[in-house]
Amino acid sequence: MTRLLVAIILVAVLFGLTAVAGLVWAIRRGQFRNLTAGARSIFDNEEPVGRPTDAFPPPREEE
């Protein structure tokens, strides 16, 4: 049982380290450099900033 607990704690520490590794990786790869571009990365020429992309469906003729 102790061995299981040690294993669990080791895995938990490992997960914590992967989170730190993820953060370091992100910083190194410049993910935090251009935040404005980051916010705009989900827009493009067809769904540009300024155009809404959702609305209620129009009433159908049958209704």
Add this chain to the structure above:
Amino acid sequence: MVLAVQDPSEGADPRQELRSRAEIDRSCQGPVTLFVASAVGWLLFGSLLAMAASIKLHSPGFLSHHAWLTFGRVRPAHLNTVIYGWAAMVGIAAMLWLQTRLSRVTLVFPRLLTAIAWLWNLAVAAGTVAILAGHGTGVEWIEFPVPVALALALLFGAVGLVSFYTFARRPPGHIYVTQWYLFGAILWFPYLYLMAQLMIHLGGATGVVQGSANWWFAHNVLGLFLTPIGVGAVYYLIPKVIGRPIHSYYLSLLGFWSLALFYNWAGTHHLVGGPLPAWLISVGIVGSVMMFIPVTAVAINHHLTMVGHFHMLRTSPTLRFVVFGGMSYTLVSFQGSLQALRGVNEISHFTHYTVAHAHLGVYAFYSMVMFGAVYYMLPRMTGREWSSARLIRIHFWGSALGIALYWGGLTWGGWLQGRMMNDAAIPFLDIVRFTIPFLWSRSFAGVLMTIGHVAFAVLVWRMLAGAREPARAPGPTLLGRPRGEREINPAEAQ
């Protein structure tokens, strides 16, 4: 097919982008719509179980003639079907679609994902039958028998691998904040689930320690699985619907990383006053209060993004559900941080107040955001339009008014219940009788919510079952326009 859409302002062919986004959306059609349809099915079944459980509390004779319909079985069956059936499956659907969109790749391993969806349904069905037959484990949030649970852990892990593979195929460039959140969810959760099984059901933890393991797990289902998927979805959907980037991208990253840092510690706030070492409980309380930081960051960000655009709540179904959900997230999180304090917990613990809080989180926040996500992604995946604006409105108002009444009634009744329980002069049975009108209000609220779910199910069914329409040409998926704007003909855009 990987698309290198890096700098759209540099004269990239807009029709190429259009086809690409439409192709990506369409590639999701099979597996993702299967996850959505399954989730909606579990939502309906879970709603029936919910109504039964709710009615039994104020009218105990209801459906009490059969062992498999007794409260002790119906309630955990409700919990597990709405979490592992509805919440998990719609979350995976949203996650897969969002990841393909954000990584700009078509869906990978669609047949594997389809198989996963069917196996998932099977596992949840088997687990639910087991609970109703009396073979539930009796541990909250993990009542499914161990074989079913291990199967789910495996399937969760498989979805995680598919997600990672999708991410690995993305073009170089920015990783949008939503993807951080989704990764958090799908990487954390299989581990959490497996650990919970090992510790609680397979002997890793015994006695009181099982309790802390239980609530470490159960709270992390909310905080490290449902919350990241929900908040991540809001970070994508609000900007996309209103056409405006997130107000402060810096805040969004701060919010994600502080959530990753603080949320995991909060689990023992479920055991305040319990037979755990005081320091362990205090750690949970501190973690819970620290959550003010990411929650405030998210709230400020979403609000400042929406400012000036609240009128669009009238015209966008997705936005209505998502903003309702986002605001509920702020409310339930602030409430949760306060509830963790010993002085507050002394009153609210073991009362209906806690149940109201739980539903504010999983329903008013998470489920409403997921409804919004489905309203956005299903038309884009199938190339069809929602069949009825009226049904959408019925869904919204049924759910919104329903959960408002649910939360209001049980919060009020639960708080008073807690105050009275701390008064030794009041007989317990008097307190029980006092809560009955509030429990009736919850059943009434449940009826409203179920009506909303039925409307939703009809809409989803009509959209998915409309198979006889001709296949649409690849092109932008456009919904109806707000009044005053011209309907753009897809053929013109080619």
